[in-house]
Amino acid sequence: MYDNVVALYCITDDLLKAIDHRDDPRRQLSDAEVLTTAFAAVLYFGGNLESARAFFKQSGLMPRMLSKSRLCRHLHQVEELAASLFHQLGWCFKQANASTQYLLDSFPVELCDNIRISRCRLAQGECWRGKCVAKRHYFYGVKVHVITTDAGLPVEFAFIPGRAADVRGLDVLALELPAASELFMDSGYTDYAAEDAANEADGLRFSVCRKRNSKRRDEPAEAAYKTLMRKRIETVFSEITRLFPKRIHAVTLKGFLMKVSFFIIAFTLDRAFV
Numbered sequence: 195m196y197d198n199v200v201a202l203y204c205i206t207d208d209l210l211k212a213i214d215h216r217d218d219p220r221r222q223l224s225d226a227e228v229l230t231t232a233f234a235a236v237l238y239f240g241g242n243l244e245s246a247r248a249f250f251k252q253s254g255l256m257p258r259m260l261s262k263s264r265l266c267r268h269l270h271q272v273e274e275l276a277a278s279l280f281h282q283l284g285w286c287f288k289q290a291n292a293s294t295q296y297l298l299d300s301f302p303v304e305l306c307d308n309i310r311i312s313r314c315r316l317a318q319g320e321c322w323r324g325k326c327v328a329k330r331h332y333f334y335g336v337k338v339h340v341i342t343t344d345a346g347l348p349v350e351f352a353f354i355p356g357r358a359a360d361v362r363g364l365d366v367l368a369l370e371l372p373a374a375s376e377l378f379m380d381s382g383y384t385d386y387a388a389e390d391a392a393n394e395a396d397g398l399r400f401s402v403c404r405k406r407n408s409k410r411r412d413e414p415a416e417a418a419y420k421t422l423m424r425k426r427i428e429t430v431f432s433e434i435t436r437l438f439p440k441r442i443h444a445v446t447l448k449g450f451l452m453k454v455s456f457f458i459i460a461f462t463l464d465r466a467f468v
C-alpha cells in the first residue's frame with residue numbers, strides 16, 4: 195500500500211502542476227497532500243478520513259499532518275480544485291480515446307435509509323425520493339450521472355435529485371466530447387430534440403436503446419449491439435460502489451456530494467495509473 199499511496203501523491207501533484215496550480219506558502223500541508231489523503235481514504239480505508247489521516251501521520255509519509263477539523267476545512271477549500279483536476283484528467287482521456295465511443299448512465303446514492311427519511315438532516319423534500327428500476331426499490335438521495343470511455347474510465351459526472359428523470363442528466367452534463375463521438379445510453383435518456391441538436395452542433399451521435407414504441411426504432415442487430423455496449427458501464431458502477439462504506443458520513447449535503455465526488459475521482463486515478 196505504501197507504494198500505491200506514494201504513486202497516488204506523485205500523480206496528483208503532477209496533475210496540479212499541469213493545470214498551473216500554486217499552493218499558498220503559508221499552508222502547513224500542500225493541496226496535493228490533502229487530496230492524496232482524501233483519495234487514499236477512499237481507496238484503502240473505506241472512506242474513513244480519520245483512519246487515512248492517522249496512517250499518514252504515524253507512517254511518517256506526512257509528518258506535518260493537520261488535525262481532523264483543520265483537514266476537513268482544507269478539504270472543503272480544495273473541492274473546486276479537485277473538480278478542475280478531474281476535468282483536466284477527463285480531457286486527456288478523451289484525447290487518448292481512439293474509438294470515440296462513450297457510455298452514459300446513472301446510479302443512485304442514498305442519503306439515508308428509507309425509514310430515517312423524516313429525520314434526515316442533509317436534505318428534505320419529495321424531490322430526493324427516487325426509484326431505482328434496476329434494483330426494484332425506492333431510495334432517498336441523489337442520482338450520479340457518469341460518462342465513461344469504452345474502456346471504463348470516467349470523464350464526466352454530475353448530480354441530480356433522486357426523483358428527477360434520467361433525461362435531465364443531459365442538461366447538467368457538459369457533454370464536451372470530441373467531434374463525431376458516439377454516446378451509448380439507455381432508453382431513459384430519450385430526447386429527440388437534444389439528440390438532433392447534439393448531432394447538428396457537435397456531430398455527437400446519441401446511441402439510445404430504443405423502446406418498443408419508439409418513433410426511431412432500431413434493427414435487431416443494432417439494438418443488441420447497443421445493449422452490449424451499455425452493459426459495460428454497469429461494471430464500472432459496481433466497482434465504484436464497492437468502495438462505498440455502508441454509510442457515507444457527512445454533516446451537510448455539500449459535504450456528502452464532495453465525498454461522493456472523491457470516490458469517483460479516486461477510482462479514476464486508481465484505474466488509470468496506480
